[in-house]
Amino acid sequence: MDNEIIKLEEGWAEIDKSIEKLIRILSQENPQESLTRKEYAHVYTKCYTMCTQRSPDNFSQELYTRHGERIKDYLESAVMPVLREKRDEYLLKELVVRWKQHEIMDKWMRRFFMYLDRYHVKHHSLPELHEASLKLFRTIVFQEVKPAFVAAILAQINKERDGEVVDRFLLKQCVDIFGKMMPQLKVYTASLEEPLLADTREMYRKKAQEWIEQDALPEYLRKAEASLETEGERVDNYLEAQTKPRLQGVVMDELLAQHEMALLEKEGSGCRALLRDDKSEDLARLFKLYQKVENGLEPIAAIVKEHVTKQGVEIVKKRETVLASAQSQKEKDAHDPTFVQSLLDLHEKYQSLVKKEFEGDSFFQKALKEAFETFVNQDVGKRSNAELLANFCDRILKTGGVKLSDTEMESLLERTVQLFSYLSEKDTFADVYRNQLAKRLLMNRSASDDAEHSIISKLRLRCGAQFTSKMEGMVKDLLTGNDFKKDFKEQVRTKPEVLVQASLASELSASAPGDLVVIDGVEFTVEVLTTGHWPSYKMVPIELPPELLKCISVYQAFYDNKTSQRCLKWVHSLGNCSVRAQFKRTYDLQVTTLQACALLQFNAVPEDEYISFQDMVTRLNVEEEVAKRILHSLSCAKHRVIEKEPKSKGISRTDKFKFNSSFQSPMRKLRLPMASLDESSNPKRVQEDRSIAIEAAIVRIMKARKRLSHQELVAEVLSQLHFFSPAPRVVKRRIEHLIDREYLERDESQANFYKYLA
Template sequence: MATNVGNQRIIPLEEGWNDEIKAKAIDKLEALLNGEMKSGSMFGPKEYVQIYTTCYDMCTQRSPYNWSRELYQRHGETIEKYLTTTVLPALRDKTGQGGTILLTELRHRWLNHQIMNKWLKKFFTYLDRYYVKHHSLPTLSQAGLRCFRTKVYDEMKGETTNAILGLINDEREGKIIDKSLIKSVVELYESMGMGSLDAYNSDLEEALLNSTREYYAKKREDWINDSTPDYLIKAEEALTKESKRVDDYLNSASEMKILKVVEEEILERVEMVLLEKESSGCRALLQNDKSEDLQRMFRLFSRLENGLNPMAAIFQNFISSMGDDIVNRRQARLEGGEKDKNDDPKFVKSLISLHEKYLGVVKQDFSGHSLFQKALKDAFVEIVNKNVGQFTNAELMSTFCDRILKSGGEKLSESEVEESLDRIVQLFSYLTDKDMFAEIYRNQLAKRLLTQRSTSDDSEKLMIAKLKMQCGTQFTSKMEGMLSDLAVGSEQRSEFENRMRSVDSKLDFSVQVLTTGFWPTYKSPEVALTPEMSKCMDIFKDWHEQKHQKRKLTWVLSQGNASVRGVFGKKSYDFQVSTLQAIALDAMNNGVTMTFQELATKLNAEESILKPLMHSLSCGKYKVLIKTPPGNKINPTDTFTANPKFTSNMRKLRIPMATLESSLNTKRVEEDRTIAIEAAIVRIMKARKTLQHQQLLSEVLNQLAFFNPNPRDIKKRIEGLIDREYLERSADNAQVYNYLA
C-alpha cells in the first residue's frame, strides 16, 4: 500500500512491482506472447499510461525510496527468467525435428522477444532517459539483446547454423525452401552483433563459406567431364544463383566472399584443364568461331586475378599458327613454280582478313581487353615480319597499296578504297622495318604521280595522312613534298604551254619540274634525242632560266612519257609509251632495219638500258617491232624492224616497259639508317653526358621507331662517333662513354 512522506505519495518497491508492474504489464505480456490471450488484447492507451506512470513515480521518489536501480535489475531478471523457463525449453524441444521446424520456432521466439523488449522499454522509458544515461549502463534494448544472446543464441547457434546451411544446400539442389524464414533468422544473427557483423561473420558466414567450398568441390568433380562450354554454362549459372541467394536472404557483405570461394573451386582450380581441352577448349572455340562461348569464357575467367593471362596466351599462339599457315601457303606456291613477284594480293588479303577477323573477336568477344589487344599485336608482329621469297612483306604490302591507288588496279569505290587503306595501315603498324616500306611506297607513289596513273589525289592524301598518324611528320614529309610539287608545278606548266603555242613545233611538249630532295633518285641516261625533242628542251631551258636563274635543271628522261602516232597500213594507233620508247620508235621509223649494236650507237644507249627497251617493243603483248631471230630474250646479235602486220582492236594502246629502277634502294635505306642511329646516339649522349654501353644501347633501341637495328650496327656507329671525336671512352671504364661537346 502506498504511503505519504511529507506531501509526496511513496510507492513501496514490492507493492509497485508485484501489484502494478508485474500483474498488469509483465504477466499480461507473457500471456500474450505464449498465446494465452488474443493479440488484440494488447495494452491500450489507458493501461499503458497507468503502468508508465507507476514506473515513473517509482523512479522519481526521493532516496531511499527511489527504485531506479532495483527496477533496472528486475527488468533484466524478467527477461532472463522468461528466456530460460519458456523460450529455451521450446527451442530444445524442436532440436532434431528438422531444420525448418527449429528455425521456424527460433523466428517465432525472436519476434516475441522483440515485442517483449519493445513494450518493456516503453514501460521503463524514464529509466532509459535518466538512470541508464547517468550511470552509463547498457540501454534497456541493449540489455534485452545481450540477455537473448547469452541465454538463447549462444546455446542454439550451432544447431541453427547447421539448419540454415542444410536449407541453402537443399535450394542449391533445386528444392523449394522458405527464403523469408532464413532471412528472418539471418537478421537475428546480424542483431546479435550489437551494431556490428561480428556474430554474423563468425557464427554463420564462416561456416557458410566452408560449406560452399565443400559443395562446389564436389560439383567440380561431377562437371569436369563435360565439354568446356557446358561446364562454363553451369559455372556461370551457379555464380548467378549464388549472387541472387545473397540478395534473397543473406547479408550483402557476404556476396564477394561467397563468389570468390565459388570462383576458386569451379574456375581457378581447373582453369588450364578447361582452356586446353582438345575438342572444346579455347583453341577449339576460336577455330570454330564460337562467339557466345568465348564471351562466356572471357567473362568467367576475368573474375580471377590473372585469369585472362593463359587465355590470352592461347589466343596469341592460335593467331600465330593461323598466320604461319598463310605464310606456308605462299611458300608452297613459290616452291610449286609460281613466279616470285613483288605483287601478291592473295597473300596480303589473307593477312588482312585474318587481322580483321580476330580484331573483331578482340572487340566483340573479349570487350577490347588490353591483354588480348597485346596478344593480337604480338602475334601479328611475328607474322608480318616473316618474309618468304625474295620480296619482303614490306614490299608486298606497299605494292598492294599501289594496286588500290593506281588506275587499272583494283576496281573499288571510294569507301572501299578507304576501308582497304585502313586495313593495310593496321598491318603496316606491325612492321619492324617501317623505313623499308616508306622507301618502296615513295618510289611507287612517284611512279603513279609521274605517269599520271593515280586514281585520286584525295586517296593519295588519305593514305599519307594515315601513315602520318602512325609514324609522324618525319615519316611522310617527302611524300607530302611530292604532292605539293605537282600542285605548285601545274601553274608553271600552264604558263610554259602558252609559251610553246607561240613556237612552231611538231610536238605537244610539257615538262614537270621536281624538287630533288622529295623524289627518289633516278637513272638519267644520256641518250641521243630526236631533233624536235632537243629543240623543245632547249626552249624550256631558256624559259626556266629566265624565271629561276639560281636553280639547276637535270633532265630525267627515264621518267618521261609520250604519245606516239603509229600508222600500219590504213590504220593508225596512238601508243602511250615512255620517252625512251618514243626515241627508239622514232629511230625505227619508215620501215628501217637495224641491228642491236646499230641502235645502241645511234641512240647512245647502254646495253642495260636498251635491252629492256627493245624487249618491251618486240617481245611484249603489243609487238610493234619484229625481232630476228624470234624469241623472248634480247641478244646483242638481234636485228629489228617495224612490224608491217601489226594490228589491234584498240586505237589507244599502252606499251609497258620494265622499270630501270628497283622499287627498293637498299643502299639508300642503309644510309638513312646509319644517319638515324648516329643522330639518336648523339641526341642521347648530349642529354646524359655520360652513359654505360648497355644503357646507351637500350635507349637507342627505344628511340628508333621505324626499324629495329642490330646491336652490332649500333656498336659500329658508336665506334665511328668515337673516331670522329663526338664521344670518348671513359679512362676508368671502357664500357662507359662520355659526350664531347
C-alpha cells in the same frame, strides 16, 4: 498532487503486473487481452515517480537492474524451453517468432522505463535499455541455439541447391536476425557466412571433379555460368549483399581457377578446339567467366597467341610451297596479292574475335600483336613482306588494279595499315611505297586522290609526321606544280614572243586543252618536282629529237625568268609521250620519253631497213643496259611495234631492229610499258638511312645523359627506333664510328662506359 513516497517492492509489484500482462499478450494466451493507454500511463508514471524521488527513495538503479532480470527470466523460462525442443525448419520458424516477440517486448519495456533511458543511463554511462535487452537475447538465446540454427539454414540452402522448394522469406527473416545481433554484420560474417562459404567450397569441389570427367568444355562452362548466376540470385533473395562477391568467388575458385589448365587443355573440346572450330559463343563465355578470376586470362591469351601464330605460319609455309613450284619465281616473288590477302583475312578474323568475344581486352590485343609480329616478319623469297605489302597497296590504289567502291577501299586500306603496324621493317615499306606513290602521281595512275590522302593519314597516325613527310611533300608538290603549269600557259597566251626570242621554237600556242601548250605543233607540259621530296631517280642522258629540244628550251626560258635561284634537271626516264604511228592503220602509242626517242629513229631509215643494236646505242647516246630495256619493251613485249632479228625473248648486242609494218591490234590506243630503270626499293639506301637514324639516336641520348654503359645505351637506342629493329652488333658498329669521329669517347676508368664529347 499526491506526494506520497512509493516503496520499491510496492511499486515494482504494480509494474510487474503490466509486464506479466504483456507476456500473456505475446504468448497469445488470451487473444482479446491488450494493454490500454491508461495502463501504459500508470506504469510509466510509477517508474517516473520512483526514479525522481529523493534518496534514499530514488530507485533508478534498482529498476534498471530489475528490468534486465525480468527480461532474463522471461527468456530462460518462456523462450528457451520451447526452442530446445525444435529442430531444422521448425527451429527456424520458432526462432523468428520468438525474435519478433522479443522485439515487441523490448519496445514496451523501453516505453515503461523511458525515464531511465533519458537520465539514469546517460548520467551513469550504462548501456541503454535496448542494448541491454539485445545482449540478454544474444547471450541467453542466440548463443545456445546458434549451432543448430546455422545448421538448419545451411540445410535449407543445400535443399534449394538440390532443386527442392524452400521458404525464401523465412530464410530472409532468419538471416536478418544475424544482422541485428551486432553492428557491422560481425555475427553474420563469423557465424553464418564463413560456414556457408566452407560448405559451398566442399560442394563445388565435388561437382567440379564430376563435371570435368563427364562434360566437354562448353557444357562445363555453361554449368559454371549457371552456378554463378544461381548463387548470385541466392544472395539477392535472402543473404546479405556483402556475401555475393565472396560466395561467387568460392564458386569461381573451385569450378574455374583450380582447374583452368585442365579445362583449357581438355582433349577434343579445349580452348584450341574452340578456336579451331570458331565457337564464338563458347569463347565469349570462356572469357566472361575467366575475366572474373585473378590471372585467369593470361593462359587463354597464351593459347590464342599460339593458335594465331600457327595459322600465320601455315600461310607463310604455303607461300614457300608456291614459290618453290612457281615457274617464274621472280614474277611470283614480286607480286603475290594472295599472300597479303590471306594475312589480311586472318587478321580481320582474329581482330573481330578480340573485339567482340574478348571485349577488346588488353591481354588478347597483346597476344594478337605478338602473334602477327612473329610471322609477318618471316620473309620468304627475295622480296621482303614489307615490299609485298607496299606492292599490295599499289595494286589497290592505281588505276587498272582492283575495282572497289569507296567504302570497300577505305576498309581495305585500314586493314592493310593495321597489318603494316606489325612490320619491323617499316622503313623498307616506306621506301617502296614512296617509289610507287611517285609513279602513280607522275603517270596519273592514282585511282582516287581521297584514297591516297587517306592511307597517308593512317600511316602518319601510327608512325608520326616524320614518317610521311616526304609522301605528303610529293602530293603538295604536284599542287605547286599546277601553279607553274598555269603560269606557263598564261605566259604562252599573253607574251609568246618573249619565249620565242629566248628559245629554239618559232611558234607557240595556248589553244591545247588543259595545261598543255602547243610548241611548233607538239602538245607539251612539264611537271616540276622538288628534289628533297621525291625518290632519287637515275639521270639518263639521251639524244633528244629536235621537237623535244625546242619544247625544253621554251620551258627553260620561262623557268629561268620566273625563278632565277633554282636549277632545272630533266629526268627523261619519267617523261611520257603520245606518239602517232602509221602501220596498216593509225595507232596512238602511249610511251615513255626514252621509248619515243627510240621510235623516232626509225623515221630516219627506210621502212624495211634494219638498225643494229650498236647503231641504236650510238644514235640515242645511252648506256647499253638502258638501250636493252627500251628495245625490249618495243620488240619483245605484248605489242611488238618493232621487229627484232633474230627472234628471241632477250636483247643481245648482235641484234638488229626494223619497223614492224605487219603490226596489228584491235585497239587504237596502246600502252607500251617499259621496265623501270630504278628499283622499287634500294637496300643500300635503306641501310644508309638506318645508319643515320641509329647515329642520331645515339648522339641524342648521350647528349642528354652524358655518360652511359654500353648495355644501357644499346637498350635505349633500340627503344627509340620505331621504324626498324637493328641487331645490337649494328648499334655497336655505329658507336665505334661515332668514337672515331669524336662524338663519343670511352671512359678511361671503365672501358664499358661511354662519355659524350660536347
